[in-house]
Amino acid sequence: MSFRPARRHLGLPKFKPSQFELFLARYTYFPQAEKLGLATPAWRKDIGHDAELVGWMNNVYHPGGPTPVERIRQFFVRHHLSALL
Numbered sequence: 001m002s003f004r005p006a007r008r009h010l011g012l013p014k015f016k017p018s019q020f021e022l023f024l025a026r027y028t029y030f031p032q033a034e035k036l037g038l039a040t041p042a043w044r045k046d047i048g049h050d051a052e053l054v055g056w057m058n059n060v061y062h063p064g065g066p067t068p069v070e071r072i073r074q075f076f077v078r079h080h081l082s083a084l085l
Helices: 004-009 019-027 032-038 041-046 048-064 068-084
Strands: none
Touching: 019 048, 019 068, 032 048, 041 048, 048 068
């Protein structure tokens, strides 16, 4: 039995993601592939397929704590909530 349709429905990657990839897949408002699919080729090139943003998020996510829950909590406290306020 394949779980790929369920993974696709939930917006998860087809293959086992890293903890950061799973966080990123659930954190984004809509999947990166879908967002980039709406963009013109020139705009995708200009934003570098979000490489800079994903790199920044990766750099602040990993040192956030010893467990995935702690890293997610620290990310929200330090970056997400302050941006909302």
